[in-house]
Amino acid sequence: MxxxxxxxxxxxxxxxxxxxxxxxxxxxxxxxxxxxxxxxxxxxxxxxxxxxxxxxxxxxxxxxxxxxxxxxxxxxxxxxxxxxxxxxxxxxxxxxxxxxxxxxxxxxxxxxxxxxxxxxxxxxxxxxxxxxxxxxxxxxxxxxxxxxxxxxxxxxxxxxxxxxxxxxxxxxxxxxxxxxxxxxxxxxxxxxxxxxxxxxxxxxxWAASKYRIVVHGEQSHTGSTIMADRKDALFGAALLIVAARELTEELPEGLLHSSVSELELAPNSPVTIARRVEINLDLRSPDEAVLARANALLEERIAQVEQRARVRVERRLTHQWGLxxxxxxxxxxxxxxxxxxxxxxxxxxxxxxxxxxxxxxxxxxxxxxxxxxxxxxxxxxxxxxxxxxxxxxxxxxxxxxxxxxxxxxxxxxxxxxx
The missing domain is CATH 3.40.630.10 (Zn peptidases)
Known part of the structure; x- marks a missing residue:
């Protein structure tokens, strides 16, 4: 055999x-x-x-x-x-x-x-x-x-x-x-x-929370739009991607896995600032309390991203389960x-x-x-x-x-x- x-x-x-x-x-x-x-x-x-x-x-x-x-x-x-x-x-x-x-x-x-x-x-x-x-x-x-x-x-x-x-x-x-x-x-x-x-x-x-997140910005020219006027959805998404990774460093080592595994961009043009970015964000933990804390921190980070990048973030929970x-x-x-x-x-x-x-x-x-x-x-x-x-x-x-x-x-x- x-x-x-x-x-x-x-x-x-x-x-x-x-x-x-x-x-x-x-x-x-x-x-x-x-x-x-x-x-x-x-x-x-x-x-x-x-x-x-x-x-x-x-x-x-x-x-x-x-x-x-x-x-x-x-x-x-x-x-x-x-x-x-x-x-x-x-x-x-x-x-x-x-x-x-x-x-x-x-x-x-x-x-x-x-x-x-x-x-x-x-x-x-x-x-x-x-x-x-x-x-x-x-x-x-x-x-x-x-x-x-x-x-x-x-x-x-x-x-x-x-x-x-x-x-x-x-x-x-x-x-x-x-x-x-x-x-x-x-x-x-x-x-x-x-x-x-x-x-x-x-x-x-493991317990998990999975989100579909849409970052809404404003389409404009990559060259001529002054920086103070930009509402760059891709910049906002980038900040969220980094924030999700940094959550694993803020919480006890090994007790949180975070990923952004998919990204869709519009208009996806080389000379146009993104008006819309959609990502899939995944949080997993063997400790339900750690996962709850990660979700709360994520909510705080989203508010900070909205303010810093001058964008609107729409978050939808697609899957959630405990241990x-x-x-x-x-x-x-x-x-x-x-x-x-x-x-x-x-x-x-x-x-x-x-x-x-x-x-x-x-x-x-x-x-x-x-x-x-x-x-x-x-x-x-x-x-x-x-x-x-x-x-x-x-x-x-x-x-x-x-x-x-x-x-x-x-x-x-x-x-x-x-």
Whole structure:
């Protein structure tokens, strides 16, 4: 199985491959369609029935207990622009290999199943082409209306509905009841590597506040407008960008991450002062009190920027959550499985969002991390060692087997609206 996984991962990574050793396959692009087609072939060869729901989440299903709910395992194959090979994709393939082995055990009489099993490749987890991120799991869990997701457009005006219609997949799966969900992912940080730990047992998320901020100025000439008369939206945005970074220096070290990750400028002319700048500002913390203080300081900085740059700042909160816990029984199941395999493990928090952060709200959920070399992610240099990747597959197999056996309970199940 070890060689098979590494060979399959290399083959999967050829789809959307970049010169720097990464991948680029944003949701609904030809590169994304290509890797999904490759994955369909892999699933069908392994004996899974491949189906798609109304938002184009891709499933490989196998019935083990007629009428029983399903254990879902998986992650996402779409990527950021010029990204690494591992983010999301490692988790999809690890789940698929784990599921194939669990099915073999059940059919060989080595494991008694209480649930059916499905591998899922979530649509548009990254949110780089279409917003919001984690779209497929948000629609499945009911936090995002299907109609809203389908109407979302990219910068060129293409809609999600257009993008998922292109490969011609039948979007007709009525998703069956879900008994539990499990996902494995690269850590995207340095914690596991620096502590010499092979497995992170995710028990909580960081708290976060995300804003869409529009800086309104006044369009004028870059050369002839005297400085005292300028109402430069780009200057105001620049001050906000610096202020967001400086918040991390004012608050206790390591307890606040801040980013400005997107910028749209109008009129974007070389001889015209910007009248409007739109940015995405993100604050995250493992301490809710620190995040609250950061939000208060941000409000103060916005008022100062408005006065200094002579602009108006419009701020809209797009996402907000506190420290959200995964079910303790899921964490314990994963801990026990890791211990049984002799893998070093430790509880950890996730800073990034994952489809599991949606699924944990509706079903018992297990979230696992494997180390990221130097913590590099969303970058072509993203990597995880073969030994750590294979250890994760082994653990995912054990966790999936326990979930299929009903260790988190198979009586109550979430019934998706899709």
């Amino acid at each position: 070890d060689t098979d996984f590494l060979e399959d991962f290399a083959a999967m990574s050829t789809h959307g491959a970049t010169p720097g050793g990464g991948v680029e396959r944003e949701a609904g692009t030809p590169e994304d369609h290509a890797v999904r087609a490759w994955f369909r072939g892999w699933l069908e060869e392994a004996g899974f029935a491949v189906r798609h729901d109304a938002i184009s989440n891709q499933y490989g299903l196998v019935e083990l207990v007629p009428g029983a709910p399903y254990v879902l395992v998986g992650s996402h194959l779409d990527s950021q622009p010029l990204a690494g090979r591992f983010d999301g994709a490692y988790g999809v393939l690890a789940a698929a290999h784990a599921a194939r082995e669990v099915v073999r055990r059940v059919r060989a009489g080595e494991l008694t199943a209480a649930c059916n099993l499905a591998v899922v490749n979530w649509f548009n987890e990254e949110g780089s082409r279409f917003t919001p991120s984690m779209m497929g799991s948000s629609v499945l869990t009911g936090s995002l209306p299907l109609e809203t997701a389908l109407a979302a457009t990219d910068r060129a005006g293409a809609s999600v509905a257009d993008a998922i219609a292109t490969p011609g997949d039948a979007l007709d799966l009525a998703v069956p009841p879900v008994a539990a969900y499990a996902e494995i992912h690269i850590e995207q940080g340095r914690g596991l590597e620096e502590s010499g730990t092979t497995i992170g047992l995710v028990d909580r998320t 959200l816990s995964y079910q303790p029984e899921g964490v314990e199941l994963a801990r026990s499985a890791a211990a049984a395999l002799g893998l070093t493990h430790a509880p950890t928090m996730t800073v990034a969002g994952h489809d599991s952060t949606n699924m944990k709200d509706v079903a018992p959920t297990v979230m696992l991390f494997v180390p990221s070399i130097q913590g590099i992610s969303h970058n072509e240099g993203e990597a995880t060692s073969d030994s750590d990747a294979l250890a994760g597959v082994a653990l995912m197999t054990e966790v999936t087997a326990r979930l299929v056996a009903g260790e988190l309970g198979a009586d109550a199940a979430f019934v998706p609206g899709l």
